[in-house]
Amino acid sequence: xxTVLRVIACSVAFALAGLCQAQPYPNQPVRLIVPFAAGGxxxxxARVVGQKLTESLGQQFYVENLPGVGGNxxxxxxxRSPANGYTLCxxxxxxxxxxLLYVKGVPYDPVKDFAPITLVAASPNVLSVNxxxxxxxxxxxxxxxxxxxxxxxxxxxxxxxxPHLNGESFKLEFGLDLTMVPFNGAAPAVMSTVGGHTPIAxxxxxxxxxxxxxxxxxxLAVLSDKRAMALPDVPTATEAGMPGHEGDTxxxxxxxxxxxxxxxxRLYAEIRKIAAMPDVKEKLEALGFxxxxxxxEEFAERIRSESGRWAKVIREAKISIE
Numbered sequence: 001x002x003t004v005l006r007v008i009a010c011s012v013a014f015a016l017a018g019l020c021q022a023q024p025y026p027n028q029p030v031r032l033i034v035p036f037a038a039g040g041x042x043x044x045x046a047r048v049v050g051q052k053l054t055e056s057l058g059q060q061f062y063v064e065n066l067p068g069v070g071g072n073x074x075x076x077x078x079x080r081s082p083a084n085g086y087t088l089c090x091x092x093x094x095x096x097x098x099x100l101l102y103v104k105g106v107p108y109d110p111v112k113d114f115a116p117i118t119l120v121a122a123s124p125n126v127l128s129v130n131x132x133x134x135x136x137x138x139x140x141x142x143x144x145x146x147x148x149x150x151x152x153x154x155x156x157x158x159x160x161x162x163p164h165l166n167g168e169s170f171k172l173e174f175g176l177d178l179t180m181v182p183f184n185g186a187a188p189a190v191m192s193t194v195g196g197h198t199p200i201a202x203x204x205x206x207x208x209x210x211x212x213x214x215x216x217x218x219x220l221a222v223l224s225d226k227r228a229m230a231l232p233d234v235p236t237a238t239e240a241g242m243p244g245h246e247g248d249t250x251x252x253x254x255x256x257x258x259x260x261x262x263x264x265x266r267l268y269a270e271i272r273k274i275a276a277m278p279d280v281k282e283k284l285e286a287l288g289f290x291x292x293x294x295x296x297e298e299f300a301e302r303i304r305s306e307s308g309r310w311a312k313v314i315r316e317a318k319i320s321i322e
Contacts, residue, residue, distance in 0.1 A: 025085055025263050029060040032253075033081075033089045035074025037067045041206055041287050045120060045251045046090040048283055052274040053267075063090075070094050070160070070321075076107035079114065083258035085267070088117070093162045093250045096306045100314050101160040101321045110307070114254040116299035118268045120275060121289040124224030125163045125247040126205045126234070127170070128217040130196045138220045138240040141200070142174050149177035155198035157186040157207065159321060165310050166223055166247040167202035168317040173245070193217060204249040205230065206288035223247040230288050250306070251289065252299055268296055 030053070034046045043065065050061035066074030071094045078089035089095075099106050108114075127138060135141035145152050156164035159182050171178050181198045183189035186207030193201035194216045201208065201217070209230055211217040221240035222228045224247075237245045253271065255264060274280055275293035284291050294302070314320075 025266060026057055026059040028086060029062060030085070031081075031087045032061055032063045033074050033078045033087065034063055034065050035067060035071035035078075035089070036065065036092070038063075038065050041123070041204075041249070041289065042090055042092045042251050044287060045284070045289070048280060049090075049120060049253070049271060049274055052277070052280065053270060056270055056274070070098055070158070072098055072102070072106045072108070078254075079108040079256060081256050083115075083256040083260075085255065085259055085263035087256065088267075089114070089254050090120075091250070091252050091254055093248070093306070094160070095252075095254075096250075096303055097160055097162070097165070097310050097314075100307065100311050101319065103320050103322050110254075110303055111300075113257050115257050115259045115264055116296045116303060117253045117255055117264055118271050118296065119250055119252040119292045119294050119299045119302055120271060121251050121284050121291050121293075122248040123205050123251075123287070123289040124222045124228055125166050125202060125249065126208055126212070126219055126223060126228075126231075127166075127221045127240075128193065128201050128203070128208055128212060128219045130193055130199045131215065131218050132196055133199045133218070135220070136218070138235075138242055141220060142176065142241075145176045145178050146174070150179070152200060153179035153181050153198045154200040154202055155181050155183055155189040155192045156202050157183055157189045157204070160314075160319060161204075162247045162249055162310070163202040163204055165313045165317075165319075166245060168319065169245060169247075169313050170202070170242070172313070172316055173242075190217070204288070206249075209288050221245075226290075228288070229285055229290065250302075264296055268293075 032046050032050050034043045046063050053061040081087035135144045154167050190208050192198045212219045219234040222234050223237045272293040275291040
């Protein structure tokens with residue numbers, strides 16, 4: 001009798017498992033790993049998208065913050081998760097750049113370990129100066145630094161971040177004797193420039209936008225191919241005489257490699273609709289981000305192109321992290 005009951009129990013369990021698998025995705029909560037502490041732009045965007053996915057797909061999409069080692073800890077955890085659509089990773093640009101920077105490598109490969117879903121949004125970096133700096137344009141700043149070698153310095157928020165790499169590219173391109181000053185975060189980098197300690201700053205737009213609007217910083221260029229909606233009067237890199245110096249802070253969503261294509265496509269389609277919602281666009285723009293929501297293959301190409309571009313700057317500027 002006990003044997004019969006065990007057989008029946010096993011049969012019911014297998015039947016239920018088959019039923020769960022047959023149900024459309026998602027049929028259980030979905031984890032969004034954010035490899036940074038709560039409160040930053042990546043975390044905020046993850047929560048906005050997660051809430052909308054919860055509403056549209058009928059299952060909870062919840063954020064789990066796993067910070068550490070520049071985002072490497074949480075990203076590696078995501079890479080090792082089952083490829084079933086129930087663990088996703090919300091990435092920033094470090095996802096692409098970190099493998100190029102860390103001398104001992106990182107515990108994941110952005111191409112081999114992940115299936116891109118979409119680049120949710122992008123925010124241009126910005127070149128700004130303390131108002132006491134006499135240069136009113138990027139060209140004037142280049143001339144000023146050239147005329148005063150070793151006198152000027154620039155603040156950047158984190159070694160290997162795209163603002164840092166933009167600053168190094170600026171130095172290399174124009175042959176400038178300009179001291180780089182690293183900070184542990186965007187806020188202290190911005191405040192150092194507001195205080196005049198580092199008269200020039202390369203930062204992501206969200207961290208500097210309030211100070212620029214208040215006149216505490218003078219923006220010389222948004223490092224993008226289109227003007228930022230948040231600062232429509234500030235020229236682009238090309239308009240400022242710096243073509244090829246575009247640089248973005250990216251926020252995308254990826255899944256472990258091997259995640260079924262139909263799940264990737266469904267998530268992409270939902271996020272594309274979410275990014276077009278007026279309230280979501282308003283929240284993104286308030287952060288200094290522009291919605292993108294490109295196709296998975298387009299995001300994959302962006303990952304490859306960003307990697308190739310920044311690898312050249314990292315190599316020429318001899319940048320590394322132990």
